[in-house]
Amino acid sequence: MNYRIVHTSDIHVWDFPVNPVLWVGKRTLGLGNLILRRARKFRKEQLLNLAATIEEDQPDHLVLSGDVSTTSLSSEFEKIHLAFQEWLGDPRSATVVPGNHDRYTQWAQRRRLFDRYFGNTTHNEPYPMIKNLTRGLDLIGFDPCRPQPISARGLAKLSHIKSLRRIVSQIHPDETKCVIFACHYPGEVPREFLRFEKGHEMVNARLVVKSLAALHCPVYWLHGHIHYPWRYPSPTASNVVYLNPGAPLLKRKTGISFGRWILDWDGVDVTAEWKSAPNSARELVDFG
Template structure:
């Protein structure tokens, strides 16, 4: 079985075409990152690149497509619409597609109150085992074929102030995840656990307190070994830490549409275990 995993696609609107008052003070702060920091330039072709990845998912005959958050630059309505348009028909079918929110998708309290992410992607949060949901729709389960299941977790929270980009799963979702690992209906399946924040950096270390996944160790304790993989984004590096007896496989998808760093994972599952992955660059010749 094959899974395409991408992340941090950051569909970016023209912020200088937006009414300044409607942007709000949090996005005013972000304008420096868009301009001086070069983010707007780095993601000017993000929609086209995401559409290419979605198309290549079909060319790879992937069984499921996974996007682990940060669909938007700063949670504007038009950015969510742009992400959905870029994914095309793929996003219409929960059997073929899983999408979770990242911290940029809940960048403002207003985006969370209006459930902006859910209006565009909420149909993908329905669970095959709803009795295990503990925090809204999370954790949700999507069975894929006979050998695998995708588990979606929520780690993205509205930051107190811009610049604090850490996240946490929380004890309720972890309790639900533990129940999922013990569910006999999922026995013999590899579990691909999707969360936005990185449990380990590309250097194999915990991330900083203001940027990392706070309860990564608690997550590891529930899903050690080859049967499990954590698929994440947030850190704009693409890497794989193989599973050990103490932790699962970890696949960081990087920023799949960032100019000069475009790419995604093609992850292989066989015999109810995660057996590896290959990096791909969208648009590259085979």
């Protein structure tokens, strides 16, 4: 058998709200940053080309690990939903977990805007949630994202960690041979990138890592948040590997990467390969 997962993250589609009410509060800061920096760097006009590239990868399952939007506007979520509608209609075909930009404001959080568009991909279950993808392969979705006044920190609530431990304890080694863990934040960051984590880390991350370390099988932690692609084996949990695709629409000197991880499951092992536009291949930092 062969089952293919394509994972990308941090697409950061952006838009300017027409309604002036939506410019107040934290979004004012976000839109100011957008005007000065992000609008030039994140090439939203390439969104449909990214979707077409992923379609050529022929995934059985698409994972978007957060920050599909920039300031959690409905118009931003709509663009993502339209671009990936081929997969988003069926939870067997896609999993979308939120990033901090998708829980950007209290206003968006109260209205559960992200969940309206993508909640069906996690069966509208509370996080953490688990679903079986195919024989021997399970996926756990985790959401530590909360609207914050200034910082981009996430918080793994102790109640969520307790729920995660319960899920882990119920995974049977005879049935599950590998686990995909979809969470916007990494639990650990390579030393070379620690400078990007200050004010951006997930609080209680070590407890999440410790929970996953109790599993009998390999865990592939699919995340984003820091806009550089890497493969990073956990230094504290021997069964955990972090896969960060980078930001696929972020324009760098090498161009736009369309970066994504291709994970092929053969019923026994996962083979993971980072794919990108040819001129961006050197971006990947492989610690594995």
